Amino acid sequence: DQQVKQNSPSLSVQEGRISILNCDYTNSMFDYFLWYKKYPAEGPTFLISISSIKDKNEDGRFTVFLNKSAKHLSLHIVPSQPGDSAVYFCAASGDFGNEKLTFGTGTRLTIIP
Amino acid sequence: GAGVSQSPSNKVTEKGKDVELRCDPISGHTALYWYRQRLGQGLEFLIYFQGNSAPDKSGLPSDRFSAERTGESVSTLTIQRTQQEDSAVYLCASSPGRGHEQFFGPGTRLTVL
Numbered sequence: 001d002q003q004v005k006q007n008s009p010s011l012s013v014q015e016g017r018i019s020i021l022n023c024d025y026t027n028s029m030f031d032y033f034l035w036y037k038k039y040p041a042e043g044p045t046f047l048i049s050i051s052s053i054k055d056k057n058e059d060g061r062f063t064v065f066l067n068k069s070a071k072h073l074s075l076h077i078v079p080s081q082p083g084d085s086a087v088y089f090c091a092a093s094g095d096f097g098n099e100k101l102t103f104g105t106g107t108r109l110t111i112i113p
Numbered sequence: 114g115a116g117v118s119q120s121p122s123n124k125v126t127e128k129g130k131d132v133e134l135r136c137d138p139i140s141g142h143t144a145l146y147w148y149r150q151r152l153g154q155g156l157e158f159l160i161y162f163q164g165n166s167a168p169d170k171s172g173l174p175s176d177r178f179s180a181e182r183t184g185e186s187v188s189t190l191t192i193q194r195t196q197q198e199d200s201a202v203y204l205c206a207s208s209p210g211r212g213h214e215q216f217f218g219p220g221t222r223l224t225v226l
Contacts, residue, residue, distance in 0.1 A: 043204055043217030089155060100146060103155035
């Protein structure tokens with residue numbers, strides 16, 4: 001039962017263009033969503049998050065959009081840079097007080113110079 | 114400051130042996146999580162410690178898995194009678210307590226032959 005889904009295992013984007021990574025979830029109890037970035041042989045690194053009371057959160061080149069009615073969120077990276085090449089995981093949590101995360105399977109983003 | 118550290122970084126063991134994995138969280142972080150990532154999959158929640166509360170063990174896959182935490186410091190994850198399907202990267206994360214951002218260690222890659 002995959003509650004958080006990232007249906008694109010990989011994505012290639014030209015440097016300078018916009019990268020859009022998508023994530024869908026099924027559990028309506030989730031109220032907080034996060035994106036993590038992972039390089040090989042390293043642990044995931046927190047990137048950006050959004051609470052269910054918002055529909056957009058922006059931090060520099062990174063913007064996360066949340067569509068609660070569609071149970072869908074997306075991460076936009078613009079402009080994309082070679083250092084953005086990594087695996088991106090979408091994660092969700094709910095039940096405030098026990099913030100265990102439910103992760104998607106990840107999308108490998110490759111930025112083409 | 115120091116991040117989350119895990120040891121060993123790699124562990125190769127024979128089927129049926131017991132293994133112990135260690136996590137040192139960020140100092141002052143009251144919450145500690147264990148996840149695992151099997152090849153080609155997302156991170157899977159295992160267990161969560163928060164202060165002196167009873168741990169949330171809902172993600173442990175079998176009674177061969179157990180974990181302990183000493184106060185608000187080091188944690189050990191023990192896998193008894195290892196099986197080949199236990200092969201994965203085991204990741205530890207800590208957080209300040211309330212709130213959702215978790216800081217991950219580099220993981221321990223466990224290979225069961």
